Amino acid sequence: xxxxxxxxxxxxxxxxxxxxxxxxxxxxxxxxxxxxxxxxxxxxxxxxxxxxxxxxxxxxxxxxxxxxxxxxxxxxxxxxxxxxxxxxxxxxxxxxxxxxxxxxxxxxxxxxxxxxxxxxxxxxxxxxxxxxxxxxxxxxxxxxxxxxx
Amino acid sequence: xxxxxxxxxxxxxxxxxxxxxxxxxxxxxxxxxxxxxxxxxxxxxxxxxxxxxxxxxxxxxxxxxxxxxxxxxxxxxxxxxxxxxxxxxxxxxxxxxxxxxxxxxxxxxxxxxxxxx
Numbered sequence: 001x002x003x004x005x006x007x008x009x010x011x012x013x014x015x016x017x018x019x020x021x022x023x024x025x026x027x028x029x030x031x032x033x034x035x036x037x038x039x040x041x042x043x044x045x046x047x048x049x050x051x052x053x054x055x056x057x058x059x060x061x062x063x064x065x066x067x068x069x070x071x072x073x074x075x076x077x078x079x080x081x082x083x084x085x086x087x088x089x090x091x092x093x094x095x096x097x098x099x100x101x102x103x104x105x106x107x108x109x110x111x112x113x114x115x116x117x118x119x120x121x122x123x124x125x126x127x128x129x130x131x132x133x134x135x136x137x138x139x140x141x142x143x144x145x146x147x148x149x
Numbered sequence: 150x151x152x153x154x155x156x157x158x159x160x161x162x163x164x165x166x167x168x169x170x171x172x173x174x175x176x177x178x179x180x181x182x183x184x185x186x187x188x189x190x191x192x193x194x195x196x197x198x199x200x201x202x203x204x205x206x207x208x209x210x211x212x213x214x215x216x217x218x219x220x221x222x223x224x225x226x227x228x229x230x231x232x233x234x235x236x237x238x239x240x241x242x243x244x245x246x247x248x249x250x251x252x253x254x255x256x257x258x259x260x261x262x263x264x265x266x
Contacts, residue, residue: 019203023207025207029211050187051184106202107184107198
């Protein structure tokens with residue numbers, strides 16, 4: 001990732017581990033609180049992290065979640081080893097999901113994950129190779145500035 | 150509406166957060182779909198849910214919700230209760246159905262949370 005970060009943390013997420021799904025997001029939230037960042041910003045990023053984490057739990061074998069804190073933004077990369085997403089534009093639309101009933105019974109898998117991540121971040125990039133995995137890169141700005149594009 | 154009042158109205162068992170029953174709650178968001186909660190529940194809201202998995206506690210934690218009421222007597226597992234206790238997050242259990250719980254809270258003046266967008 002680019003530039004010199006002020007702070008960096010890497011967490012691992014296990015696929016199919018519903019018992020612990022959500023713990024990475026709450027750990028990151030606690031870290032961001034310790035850094036004294038604004039609570040509205042922490043909330044937005046934590047929601048994005050939680051949705052990204054649950055996507056890994058539901059669909060992938062494993063992933064790393066990297067958090068990098070810069071002076072003017074916080075950047076997160078979630079890189080998984082999993083089935084990948086064949087049609088990213090389709091998956092970005094609300095209600096579009098390939099989740100199973102078991103996933104939905106956990107309160108997720110309604111096709112709101114990626115839209116929720118987009119709604120709560122200032123930048124989002126999704127790259128995926130079918131059969132290899134998916135990488136999400138997103139960021140929230142700690143100081144106001146126009147969103148790219 | 151104070152949490153202790155909610156406990157009384159819904160005849161709740163307190164699974165965690167007994168020390169925070171003086172907390173005031175203004176809004177309620179009821180859902181089983183956690184992505185809906187993450188998308189629309191305002192911070193400080195009461196979550197009423199039929200979901201008893203650890204994810205409902207993580208949802209409340211990341212979305213800065215005030216407390217959780219699990220309806221229909223669905224008892225969360227040890228992992229969920231333990232996590233709520235660590236976070237001092239009030240986790241309440243009622244035998245009432247989702248409809249009965251929400252109508253009871255509404256009759257006592259708790260308002261529904263307004264969607265953010």
